[in-house]
Amino acid sequence: MRIREITSTKPEVISHVYWKEKVAFQVHVDINDFWVVFGVEDGSFTYNIGPHEGTASFGDLVFCPPGVAFQREMVHPSSFHVFLLRWVHEENGVLVTEDNIPAGKVTVLDLHRLTSTYTYLRKWTELHTDASTALRHHFVTDVWMQVVDEWQSDSRTHSGEDFIVQKAIDYMLEHAASSFNLKRLAMELGLTQVQFTRRFKRTTGMAPLDYLTSLRLQKVQKLLLDSDLTLQQIAGLCGFENEFYLSRVFKKRMRITPSHYRKLHRL
Numbered sequence: 001m002r003i004r005e006i007t008s009t010k011p012e013v014i015s016h017v018y019w020k021e022k023v024a025f026q027v028h029v030d031i032n033d034f035w036v037v038f039g040v041e042d043g044s045f046t047y048n049i050g051p052h053e054g055t056a057s058f059g060d061l062v063f064c065p066p067g068v069a070f071q072r073e074m075v076h077p078s079s080f081h082v083f084l085l086r087w088v089h090e091e092n093g094v095l096v097t098e099d100n101i102p103a104g105k106v107t108v109l110d111l112h113r114l115t116s117t118y119t120y121l122r123k124w125t126e127l128h129t130d131a132s133t134a135l136r137h138h139f140v141t142d143v144w145m146q147v148v149d150e151w152q153s154d155s156r157t158h159s160g161e162d163f164i165v166q167k168a169i170d171y172m173l174e175h176a177a178s179s180f181n182l183k184r185l186a187m188e189l190g191l192t193q194v195q196f197t198r199r200f201k202r203t204t205g206m207a208p209l210d211y212l213t214s215l216r217l218q219k220v221q222k223l224l225l226d227s228d229l230t231l232q233q234i235a236g237l238c239g240f241e242n243e244f245y246l247s248r249v250f251k252k253r254m255r256i257t258p259s260h261y262r263k264l265h266r267l
Helices: 111-124 130-153 163-175 182-188 193-204 208-226 231-237 243-254 258-265
Strands: 009-022 035-049 052-056 060-064 070-089 104-107
Touching: 009 035, 009 111, 009 130, 035 104, 035 111, 035 163, 035 208, 052 104, 052 163, 111 130, 111 208, 163 193, 163 208, 182 193, 182 208, 193 208, 208 231, 208 243, 208 258, 231 243, 231 258, 243 258
Parallel strands: none
Antiparallel strands: 009 070, 035 052, 035 060, 035 070, 060 104
């Protein structure tokens, strides 16, 4: 699956819904008149869309074309965005053919940018003003352009093609909040640490430790916005030794302190 010359194609948002910590799907098979895109923030679910099937987790976008059955089953309770879209030409707003839009799973590499975009989308999801509609459209377009940019760079192999790396990602998703040894994980997968690191980076574009840290910081951001927990409590829930180490890593990655992030983005 490759994305060809589609930089002038942009999504038009028909609707946007955010589901938080959903335990199960009430509808396991659905067919829609528009494109459906699931953007996963945490947890995981399996999907089957025509010839495309697999497991979607944090960083994954699942695209389903109109008129195609979208089968899904929850694996771990998930928080995710659901977008109904159609595609238009950027210059004149005319509807375009959808041959170049991917079906199935696309994995986004820049998790920091994606997490930031999801934060803003959550902020505007329940408002229905002209301004909020324009902002939702802007941030959905940003996600799409991130996909286009990363695919056109041709710098990676789709993560679904390496089942060993996918197994490692699934393990990280399940155990990110606890401390575990990446060297031991590599051994359990039948690889040396060097082999594991090279293979993981070739597939995802990130070193295993960087990916793990991104998963942990993604949960930190959600807890900062969705709870009144102290930084010490959040550190304990997200796999960090203490609040001081968490604060140092957070500021280095996000260019902002946790307390400032909470004050800036919380509604």
